[in-house]
Amino acid sequence: MKIEAVGKPPGCKLLRISAELSEPPGDDSIVKSISIRGDFFAIPEDEFEIVEKRLAGTRVAGLAHVFDALTAEMRIRAIGISGSGILATLRGAIDEISVQDTADRL
């Protein structure tokens, strides 16, 4: 399923995420694709797109660790964005879906 997430987690600039996740959405979902947009900085900029591609196949719960490991491996200096911030933003959107699903069933 496709999911859109927006957030400004602690220590981050505004983050906007578009992701395709395996169902059901949750920590065990696999990220099929992800686009991360926002007001942050990541140098070198063109390496960030490689990180987005390499996040595909990651479990949602592992996103923070994998993002931070990739940016370290690729020596990307990330300001205003972090693995934990990406995960928090995505989880926020997943939680809203769960709440809406529950409300729909009542």
Place this chain on the structure above:
Amino acid sequence: MKYPFRILQTGCNTAYFNMGLDEAILESVADSSAIPTLRLYCWKPAAISLGYFQGIADEVDIAACERQGIDIVRRITGGGAVFHDAEVTYSIVIPEGHPLAPATILDSYSAICSGIIAGLEGLGVEAEFAPINDIVSGGKKVSGNAQTRKKGCLLQHGTVLLKVDVDKMFGILNVPKEKALGKMISDVKARVTSLSDILRREISFEEASEAMRAGFVRALGLDSREEAPAPEEVAKAKELAAEKFSTREWIYRR
């Protein structure tokens, strides 16, 4: 210690040429055909510049920009969307390893922003650096800045607002559905200011850019000479404007 520096005053140009010239200067400093460079400039027509990682549809009312003749350009630097109208814009290009280019990005923002703070002081405006990349006066933002590092050089560019028309800004920016437009406008008016608001008078581009020039020279210890961009740089800027910065492929990449 004074550091040899070139200062360029290139006046008002299109968004595409401005971004092209910033990149052309980075290339010429990187290949040592130019010494470290400070440029002061403005934008005509008014334009929105997007940060490298921003989604154009997320941030901009494209149809409203087209109706009002406001150009949209994507920067090579990250950060947020900026509406370029009544302001002084600067760019500074310094080789990494130069004494004026601290190794860490946060330190380098602070160091370079000291030039703007000194410029504002010269106008009688008290201001301070607000990490990561802002300058505030009286708790309100008066300058935003963005940095990248490529080809062994640091490029930082930023703006000092001469006037701010928040209602006009929100006429061309997208407002998140979750937020009420009225509240967003009043929030921004509470958090953003301009030189004309602070000084309670009109201030021209010429007066403000001269103050910024003097501030950078004083705060960074520049042994500066005023020059025009090299013909090769202008040619490169025009090429980048035509083949990169004005193209749909670049502007709509996110």
